[in-house]
Amino acid sequence: MENQTFYYDNKTVKLFAYATLFWGVIGMVVGLLLALQFIWPQLTFGIPYTTFGRIRPIHTNAVIFAFVGNGMFTGIYYSLQRLCKARMFSDILSKINFWGWQLIIVAAALTFACGFTTGKEYAELEWPIDILVAVIWIVFGWNMIGTIIKRRTRHIYVAIWFYLATFVTVAVLHVANSIEIPITFFKSYIVYAGVQDALVQWWYGHNAVAFFLTTPFLGLMYYYLPKAANRPIYSYRLSIVHFWALIFLYIWAGPHHLIYSALPNWTQSLGVVFSVMLIAPSWGGMVNGLLTLRGAWDKVREDPVLKFMVVAVTAYGMSTFEGPMMSTKTVNAISHFTDWTVGHAHIGALGWNGFMTFAVLYWLIPRIFQTSLYSRKLANTHFWIGTLGIIFYAVPLYWGAITQFLMWKEFTAEGFLKYPNFLETVTQLKPMYAARAVGGALYITGIVIGIYNLIITIRQGNFIAEEAASAPALEPISGKRVSGEGAHRWLERRPVQFTIAALIVILIGGIIEIVPLYLVKTNIPTIASVKPYTPLELQGRDIYVREGCYTCHSQQVRPFRSETERYGQYSKAGEYVYDHPFQWGSKRNGPDLSREGVVNGKQYKPNSWHYNHMLNPQKLNAQSIMPVYKWLISDDLDMSTTAKKIRVMQMLGVPYPDGFDKIANEDLMKQASLISADLKSQGIDCAPNKEIIALIAYLQRLGVDIHSAGLSAAAGTGNPVN
Amino acid sequence: MEINDKNPVEKDELTGDKLLSGHDYDDIRELDNNLPKWWIWLFIITIIYAVVYVFVFDVIRIAPHQEDEYNREMAAAASLTPIAQAMVFDTLIAPLTDQASLDAGKAIFDKNCVVCHKAQGQGLVGPNLTDAFSIHGCRYIDAVNVIATGVPEKGMISWKPQLTKDQILQVASYTMTLRGTNPPDPKAPQGDPCK
Numbered sequence: 039m040e041n042q043t044f045y046y047d048n049k050t051v052k053l054f055a056y057a058t059l060f061w062g063v064i065g066m067v068v069g070l071l072l073a074l075q076f077i078w079p080q081l082t083f084g085i086p087y088t089t090f091g092r093i094r095p096i097h098t099n100a101v102i103f104a105f106v107g108n109g110m111f112t113g114i115y116y117s118l119q120r121l122c123k124a125r126m127f128s129d130i131l132s133k134i135n136f137w138g139w140q141l142i143i144v145a146a147a148l149t150f151a152c153g154f155t156t157g158k159e160y161a162e163l164e165w166p167i168d169i170l171v172a173v174i175w176i177v178f179g180w181n182m183i184g185t186i187i188k189r190r191t192r193h194i195y196v197a198i199w200f201y202l203a204t205f206v207t208v209a210v211l212h213v214a215n216s217i218e219i220p221i222t223f224f225k226s227y228i229v230y231a232g233v234q235d236a237l238v239q240w241w242y243g244h245n246a247v248a249f250f251l252t253t254p255f256l257g258l259m260y261y262y263l264p265k266a267a268n269r270p271i272y273s274y275r276l277s278i279v280h281f282w283a284l285i286f287l288y289i290w291a292g293p294h295h296l297i298y299s300a301l302p303n304w305t306q307s308l309g310v311v312f313s314v315m316l317i318a319p320s321w322g323g324m325v326n327g328l329l330t331l332r333g334a335w336d337k338v339r340e341d342p343v344l345k346f347m348v349v350a351v352t353a354y355g356m357s358t359f360e361g362p363m364m365s366t367k368t369v370n371a372i373s374h375f376t377d378w379t380v381g382h383a384h385i386g387a388l389g390w391n392g393f394m395t396f397a398v399l400y401w402l403i404p405r406i407f408q409t410s411l412y413s414r415k416l417a418n419t420h421f422w423i424g425t426l427g428i429i430f431y432a433v434p435l436y437w438g439a440i441t442q443f444l445m446w447k448e449f450t451a452e453g454f455l456k457y458p459n460f461l462e463t464v465t466q467l468k469p470m471y472a473a474r475a476v477g478g479a480l481y482i483t484g485i486v487i488g489i490y491n492l493i494i495t496i497r498q499g500n501f502i503a504e505e506a507a508s509a510p511a512l513e514p515i516s517g518k519r520v521s522g523e524g525a526h527r528w529l530e531r532r533p534v535q536f537t538i539a540a541l542i543v544i545l546i547g548g549i550i551e552i553v554p555l556y557l558v559k560t561n562i563p564t565i566a567s568v569k570p571y572t573p574l575e576l577q578g579r580d581i582y583v584r585e586g587c588y589t590c591h592s593q594q595v596r597p598f599r600s601e602t603e604r605y606g607q608y609s610k611a612g613e614y615v616y617d618h619p620f621q622w623g624s625k626r627n628g629p630d631l632s633r634e635g636v637v638n639g640k641q642y643k644p645n646s647w648h649y650n651h652m653l654n655p656q657k658l659n660a661q662s663i664m665p666v667y668k669w670l671i672s673d674d675l676d677m678s679t680t681a682k683k684i685r686v687m688q689m690l691g692v693p694y695p696d697g698f699d700k701i702a703n704e705d706l707m708k709q710a711s712l713i714s715a716d717l718k719s720q721g722i723d724c725a726p727n728k729e730i731i732a733l734i735a736y737l738q739r740l741g742v743d744i745h746s747a748g749l750s751a752a753a754g755t756g757n758p759v760n
Numbered sequence: 761m762e763i764n765d766k767n768p769v770e771k772d773e774l775t776g777d778k779l780l781s782g783h784d785y786d787d788i789r790e791l792d793n794n795l796p797k798w799w800i801w802l803f804i805i806t807i808i809y810a811v812v813y814v815f816v817f818d819v820i821r822i823a824p825h826q827e828d829e830y831n832r833e834m835a836a837a838a839s840l841t842p843i844a845q846a847m848v849f850d851t852l853i854a855p856l857t858d859q860a861s862l863d864a865g866k867a868i869f870d871k872n873c874v875v876c877h878k879a880q881g882q883g884l885v886g887p888n889l890t891d892a893f894s895i896h897g898c899r900y901i902d903a904v905n906v907i908a909t910g911v912p913e914k915g916m917i918s919w920k921p922q923l924t925k926d927q928i929l930q931v932a933s934y935t936m937t938l939r940g941t942n943p944p945d946p947k948a949p950q951g952d953p954c955k
Binding site: 315 | 772774775777779780782783785786787788789790791792793794795796799802803806807809810813814817818825826827829830833834837840871872874875876879884885912913914915917918921922923924948
């Protein structure tokens with residue numbers, strides 16, 4: 039066949055690269071602000087838009103979907119064209135992919151700041167933006183698969199396997215975890231409740247890590263590492279085995295985020311064992327990367343690109359060993375809800391994703407600008423400052439986590455908690471939080487140096503928007519296996535079949551874990567005394583969700599003496615059946631709140647306490663790091679949504695009586711007047727229509743139903759007691 | 761042609777490993793190496809662990825579920841917990857006056873009580889402890905009882921489950937020393953005047 043000349047689209051690559059750098063700085067600076075709020079809570083500035091609970095999702099989403107996401111697109115749009123010997127399928131789709139993704143990011147940042155959130159970690163976007171994400175993601179997949187189909191190479195390379203698995207899995211996860219019933223344009227209720235919502239959410243959350251932060255980056259590693267080192271991939275066979283094992287096993291591991299929760303024991307067990315089985319498949323990627331460098335380690339000393347890659351791959355190996363260890367019950371019992379998880383996540387984000395992204399940028403920007411990197415020395419400086427930043431970030435958090443769980447669990451000889459006041463266990467960590475902020479600041483400094491280096495590189499270069507290349511057209515060949523062709527080798531030249539195979543492999547685990555929670559009644563035993571929220575409590579709960587309270591407060595008491603002594607009885611699956619969404623949380627920067635309303639409980643506070651606490655937490659606890667929520671006191675509750683909310687809840691199976699939506703606001707005002715009157719008796723003037731009243735009503739409801747059930751401690755989790 | 765390649769075996773110059781023919785992607789080649797032995801073993805061991813784990817925990821159920829673990833933990837601590845229920849105070853007792861007890865009482869107060877009664881006992885959510893009024897009685901034993909059993913409907917929790925008998929006496933004694941201290945920004949008097 040004759041040689042065909044065609045042009046690679048470098049313009050889209052360049053745009054994505056610029057967006058990566060821009061959002062990287064924004065996302066990390068917001069992270070630094072959050073880190074500083076642990077030391078100086080007044081840095082929430084007393085306004086809603088900069089409060090921890092609202093900007094924490096901005097930070098996580100910006101780093102994951104804006105920084106890493108754009109970095110992933112940069113790397114894919116560059117490598118896919120070259121691996122397929124073809125221009126991207128459609129310039130229009132490339133444009134839509136780029137601008138659509140940036141629009142999503144801007145919309146995400148603005149809506150989170152305004153408190154429009156679903157309250158589900160890493161999936162906080164409200165329904166209109168969820169739909170936009172799905173559309174843009176499909177545009178990306180369409181563009182990618184279109185390119186693969188018109189390729190001029192016979193087989194698709196391992197990098198592309200990972201790209202395809204990324205596309206199908208993220209599509210499935212995002213859609214399944216975002217099935218919401220709209221109330222208004224910016225408020226919806228997720229269709230799942232309580233334990234079911236928790237399982238779907240963490241199936242999504244865990245696999246967002248797997249298929250947004252891991253598989254695309256393994257794909258990038260498989261292209262850029264051998265390119266940068268100019269070495270062949272160590273083992274094609276290892277690529278096959280670890281690829282399929284990784285995508286099959288990963289999807290099952292979600293329940294490890296819910297160890298010792300109200301999730302049924304059998305589901306937790308699956309979360310544990312599939313996490314442990316993931317060690318080898320994850321390390322398969324690390325091993326194939328590092329062994330590819332055999333014979334080229336002298337280059338690693340020279341080339342900053344390879345340095346970044348080696349640390350990235352090593353960080354990947356560390357966190358994929360640490361993750362399974364944290365999934366075991368023994369470790370999870372102490373590490374969960376502490377900063378250990380935060381440290382772990384940042385080894386992955388800063389080490390693996392961050393360093394791999396910069397390796398890719400340092401490699402491809404000089405190439406598309408037909409020049410060489412402006413300064414190797416500055417790149418090395420970036421590398422060392424960044425590495426130090428990671429260490430300064432993670433080590434203090436590990437230290438703090440150990441300190442905190444030891445304090446949480448310590449009893450005196452008389453059998454009392456040694457540190458019954460949760461705040462003591464936070465105040466103790468302040469030096470560690472300060473050191474963590476220094477680590478984060480170092481990492482950002484490295485990035486600023488990197489950006490400077492890249493800007494000068496770009497200035498001295500000469501951008502080629504259309505890069506000419508040539509390759510022979512692909513000869514037609516039988517779709518069936520030819521003699522001597524292995525099954526996998528055949529699959530590698532059948533991209534559609536490959537994609538379908540990957541889809542089937544990733545669906546199995548989710549279906550086996552999630553479906554029984556709907557069909558098998560014994561998995562979530564009902565508790566008769568658990569009743570739907572009153573309209574006021576429901577509105578209060580939505581304020582709780584809006585303000586992102588779950589980012590610091592859990593609602594999940596684990597079955598440990600140290601927790602039941604501190605909070606009250608441990609959480610049961612049947613408690614949460616009316617919770618759309620669940621609000622179990624994943625980190626305790628403050629105490630658990632699920633027993634807050636139990637009048638005879640250890641956590642109980644009167645209405646006037648909550649009022650004063652929201653107005654000025656530091657007036658009650660000088661050491662408290664809780665932000666001020668004074669707008670809750672001045673703002674009127676939006677009661678126009680009450681009826682609609684009740685109707686949607688009815689639609690989702692919450693047993694409000696027929697026609698209750700019509701009298702809901704009446705009921706709401708009645709309950710609000712009681713709280714207002716109680717505050718009045720304490721000398722506090724607060725009209726019943728203020729937001730704070732609804733929030734107090736919700737907090738005072740927490741744990742009340744389960745307490746009145748008077749269940750014995752052993753009964754009524756998801757697990758039938760034999 | 762790429763599929764049934766009959767070319768002689770190509771080797772990687774640096775390592776001498778066999779290169780796979782036809783595996784050339786934008787100049788990236790692949791080696792025909794086997795999976796590392798240790799890696800295969802690691803994978804097999806984790807799979808065995810998984811099978812045994814699920815069998816032991818969820819099929820034959822000889823390993824404890826989380827509820828079983830909790831019940832065991834509570835049973836082991838059972839000899840300690842009844843202390844709280846057995847707490848009885850003599851109505852004729854007098855406040856402790858030694859400095860060590862008052863210092864201990866202040867430490868407990870600072871840790872647990874200031875969140876409602878404020879740092880100097882001037883009151884905020886909870887009543888002012890420094891004035892000559894009291895809701896639940898002015899005697900030392902009244903303070904002891906309120907601390908021990910609480911007034912839950914008013915927001916004063918019971919401290920029996922969190923403080924020992926001695927600690928309750930210490931903190932109650934400390935609050936007696938706050939009377940008449942006139943701190944700044946006091947809460948308005950509540951309850952009945954003390955004689």
